[in-house]
Amino acid sequence: MIRYGQQDITQADIDAVIAVMKSVNLTQGPAITQFEQSVIAHCGAKHAVAVNSATSALHIACLALGLGPGDLLWTTPNTFVASANCALYCGAQVDFVDIDPQTWNLSPQALEAKLIAAEKAGCLPKIVVPVHLTGQPCDMKAIHALSQRYGFKIIEDASHAIGGRYKGESIGSGRYSDITVFSFHPVKIITTAEGGMALTNSDELAIRLGLLRSHGITRDPDLMTQSMDGPWYYQQVALGFNYRMTDIQAALGVSQMTRLNSYVARRHEIAQRYNQLLADLPLTLPWQHPDSYSAWHLYVIRLQLDKIQRTHRQVFEALRAKDIMVNLHYIPIHTQPYYAKMGFKSGDFPEAEKYYSEAISIPMFPTMTEAQQDEVIAVLKEALGA
Structure with missing residues (x-):
């Protein structure tokens, strides 16, 4: 049997995972930061937030950008359902933009035509999610130019695309988007078994993504709304989720990134x-x-x-x-x-x-x-x- 895609797990990967399993930190430990930093170093973005799936990354990316009831998110119909479902999780509505017949990605020409009509109707999208189908990037420069004209935010769904480049820069650099999302499912380019990551160049968005990843809880005094009662103190300052990646998964990701x-x-x-x-x-x-x-x-x-x-x-x-x-x-x-x-x-x-x-x-x-x-x-x- 020859599968359409499959992971490659080496002895180095296994050793990395075993090392974490023998350590004191199975989750919320140093391997998470190490993995995030390895992706930052490759992509050139300022911040990375590792989570338990790309779907989770899409969800918190939408929330971090303020998507909610009454808002619209547009994406391509030619993608996995998560690229659209993330809007519904936030109580927003979804619409689609048809694909380019050559690249099979979201068409900038179709996007522009739909934006012109939406502006007249008073129903412009808050977020557009271009999806880099098969690993080939969308025409992000054109889409970004439209975002500047029509005022929407961009989440790059790069679930297929870590390791690729657009106009000579690594996908994930964030030059033409607010947030980029990667997937580390077993059939993807690298794997953490299950896992995802959101990258951004915005300090504010990075803080928001980090809070949403872990119940909206912080121990950072700068983010708290009142003084600390003691060294044990934490505050929930947002409604977040348990979307954390484990150190076991992150260790596998660090090892995979070397290849x-x-x-x-x-x-x-x-x-x-x-x-x-x-x-x-x-x-x-x-x-x-x-x-x-x-x-x-x-x-x-x-x-x-x-x-x-x-x-x-x-x-x-x-x-x-x-x-x-x-x-x-x-x-x-x-x-x-x-x-x-x-x-x-x-x-x-x-x-x-x-x-x-x-x-x-x-x-x-x-x-x-x-x-x-x-x-x-x-x-x-x-x-x-x-």
Whole structure:
């Protein structure tokens, strides 16, 4: 069986985790800070707040930016549901912006057109969440320019994209956004088993994120609203959550970070080989914008259904029948039953829906061998009838 993605755990990772398990700090200890600092050093952001999942990071990012009832958050329909659900957790409303037909990311042109109409209707978004699908960054400069004109905040959902770059800078630097979110799920670029992180260059947002991560409780006298009763004293100054990452997870993350660049470089090698060996098949291969250096979390092909005699489902099932465990990223959020109850329907975002009707994520992970890749390609050719 060849999975579409999988983690790489080395003896160094195991040793790092065991060292923490033998220490006095299993959670809220020094490994958290070490992990945060390693990501800061790579990305060039000022602050990082590690949490137990990227979903938690998205939630507290929305809260830190003041999202609440009566507000709007816009994102792409072509993403995992967490990119939109984070708004609902805050009591806000969600809408979507269709994707670019080349990059498959949120389209700046569609965003601008929707903003023009929203301004006239008096319903501009408070937050826009561009998602770096497959690891390729969105056109953040264009989106940021629109934020300056229309007054919305930006959360980069970079769950797929740690290790990538945009215009020569590491994704996560925060040049074109207020907060960037990473995921460390096992199939992502690096893993902490489960985990996420929010990065920002704002001192104020970093304090807010840190409070929201841990029940809204602080021991910092500067953040308290009254004097301390004694050295035991703490105050809850906000309504926060238990979204903390453990030191066990953080230790794994620190170890994995030492291989981040090599992981991404290997993913580029695999992608380049796919590009070469799949070029003559009836497929649309992932196009890469010259301003981007993708983290290549996923390698997505799109079937040219007018050139083959099989359906999307038939090709997908034929691959899985031969133990090529492909996947589909993603079912457009607005077509999910929960969102349909809000009034969204098929046909609302045609580019995202067309993408969904053709897309298949084929195996891509840094320990993938050429023999495994050759097997994927051979079975894919057979499934296409090529």
